[in-house]
Amino acid sequence: MLTCKEASFLASKEMDGTLSWREKMALRLHVGMCDMCRRYLRDLKRLRVMMRRAGIVGQTLLPTTATLSEKARERIKQALNNAAQFHK
Amino acid sequence: MTYELSTPDQWLELYGDALYRYAITRVRDPDLAADLLQDTLLAALKAKDNFMGQASEQTWLTGILKHKMIDFFRKSSREKTDTMGDEVADYKNDSFFDEKGSWRVDLSVWSKPDKALEQEEFLAVLQRCVDKLPQKMSQVFILRELDGMESEEICDVMAISSLNNFWVMLSRARVQLRHCLDMNWFNQ
Known part of the structure; x- marks a missing residue:
């Protein structure tokens, strides 16, 4: 019988690779009897959906209020201007 | 045939903030994110004659940024090879499971509807939670899930x-x- 710690590991591993038949059966058996791990498994899937959705929509988790600092912007502008002169 | 591109100044104006957010979500450090953005725009300036217009300007620039970032990860992860070992080693001292391997923390029911999860407010909480992970762990998680x-x-x-x-x-x-x-x- 798996512990919750082992089950949580297999639940996560299943999202990034493949479980052996034995691992799969052990996980199903544990989850069938353990409310906490059943919830954990379901929430991992939801977490994945949320992350992928964010990845597709804006490719970031940050709000649009997160912006480049003025200082960095000036520095980059300068570097671009110098390079543009050079490429002319 | 050539395609009309905006000028590099306009790139910064139009896409600078979006590209910056892309970078900082993945590398976490503001200065580093700004450096990657600068490298990206300089590389784009050099390569602009090859831009064929198959993708939008922003997609093209994001593609270059992604390459720059992967290069950066490759280099920096090979410089400090010992950090990985540390993060795996302390797996045994786990605050989330007791010594028998059972959950030590309570797992609450996620009752808020999934619609609420699209709000920027929720994304901000998610971002803060990802930021709390050890650096390499958060980078790996972002590459995998985002x-x-x-x-x-x-x-x-x-x-x-x-x-x-x-x-x-x-x-x-x-x-x-x-x-x-x-x-x-x-569970607030």
Whole structure:
């Protein structure tokens, strides 16, 4: 019988690779009897959906209020201007 | 035939902030994110004659930024090879499970409707929770879940020695994240 710690590991591993038949059966058996791990498994899937959705929509988790600092912007502008002169 | 591109000054104006957010979500450090943005725009300036217009300007620039970032991860993860070992080693001292391997923390029911999860407010909480992870762990998690990169490729880019270490790292990240979301969003 798996512990919750082992089950949580297999639940996560299943999202990034493949479980052996034995691992799969052990996980199903544990989850069938353990409310906490059943919830954990379901929430991992939801977490994945949320992350992928964010990845597709804006490719970031940050709000649009997160912006480049003025200082960095000036520095980059300068570097671009110098390079543009050079490429002319 | 040539395609009309905006000038590099306009790139910065139009896409600078979006590209910056892309970078900082993945590397976490503001100065580093700005450096990557600068490298990206300089590379774009050099390569602008090759731009064929198959993609939007922003997609093209994001593609260059992604390459710059992967290069950066490759280099930096090979410079400090010992950090991975540390993160896996302390897996035994786990605050989320007791010595018998049962959950030590309570897992609350996520009752808020999924619609609420699209709000920027929720994304901000998620971002804060990801930021609390150890740096390499958060980078690996973002590459895997936000970008959907394959496991083997992430191991290669981040110099993770085995798939098993990779699975252990991600499993830890998910337990921590789920708990952080419980505390800061679902169970306030």
